[in-house]
Amino acid sequence: MVKLRFFSGIEGEVGGNQILLEDGETKILLDFGINFGRWRSFFSFPLSRPRGVEDYFRVGLIPKELRDRETGLVGGVDACIITHPHSDHYAGICALPSGENAIPVYLGQATHRILKAKLESRRSAEAKAMAQLDFKTYRTGDRLQIGDVEIRPWHVDHSTPGAYVLIIHTTGGTIVYTGDFRLHGSFGKKLTQKGDQFWQKLEGEEIQALICEATNFGEPVNPISEEEVERLMHKCVEACRGLVIVNTSTSDVDRLRTICRVAKETQRQVIATKYFWPVLEALQEDEKLNAPKPKVDVIPYEEAVDEIKKRQSDYILLTSFYREKEILEVEPVPGSYFILSSSEPFEEEGEIEFSRLKNWLNLFGVPIYHVHTSGHAFPMHLMQVIEALSPKLLYPVHTEAPQALARMAESLPGVCAVLPEKGVEYRL
């Protein structure tokens, strides 16, 4: 008997996915994230952070059903599989045991590099505990045998390198879990052209259930590609007579490459604040990713701060988390631009309010441009994927409007959509 239970990342929550798959005696967690909307309703950063794992169980960020009474940590689970290195998909692993009773955490190689770099750059006890977990890396094509279940991770495009979908062979049929993905990024387009997308590989295979992200339902979506982002960014940078400040996610390597290309075309040098270094340096080990090179394509802010002040029109300053510190130090001259080019608001640091930064930018006379495309599939692409896979059951997750995807998908023949409710058991 195969059962699915969804604990978080459903009922209108975007992110914080926690899905428990049971096949006979085998129990596997598919992602173990924290929903930061819920996190914010109990905690704040940096002053009122959770005091420990116990607080996560207490407020329901991690389900009490999974808590082992003796250890106070998650127990009774054979493995945890993480799809990509965003905290709304992995932050719950702080409640997994390490050492003798460790629950193995499977994750892609790039995800492991990024996560390790992020954890090493943080000083919290939580980060230190996470670094001790039993990590096992996977890559596309691997077959992870966990009890009666075989899992084949397959690469997808998202706003971070190292994102995978999980193709799960159970005794009750094949389940596909998308994690977070998109088709319109540079990597996504390449995969589709090569016929190397998961739904292309699965052609002809019977899919019992599809657990599908639907972030872009329920909100207006701007359906532009990464190439169009580059074109728009070029237009802004070319018109700018002062400093260009770009706010973007530290792990969105696709976007960082775009910014570096625009810098070259417009004869500017890219400078980045310290938050970009751990991930950029960690990704140099993987040549295929072609991540911008530290100290060549991107120079540390600290080394260039005096020069930027003097010759602002020669630089693009990368910043993240709506930080104003460097902007106040540099004091952008009139004619400078701020480009909001960020993807993921799910990091704790995103707490810092954008409105405060806007006030400072207004004071300096710096206009704000929004040049961005989503890290998630557009509704039209989701329908294309669902149609290709033709699953018997569809579970929408990671969306404000699960019913919208359900209604749209049920127009396809043979697809039955189920809106998951927290903790309820769904038998396949």
Ligand SMILES: [Zn+2]
């Ligand atoms: Zn997510």
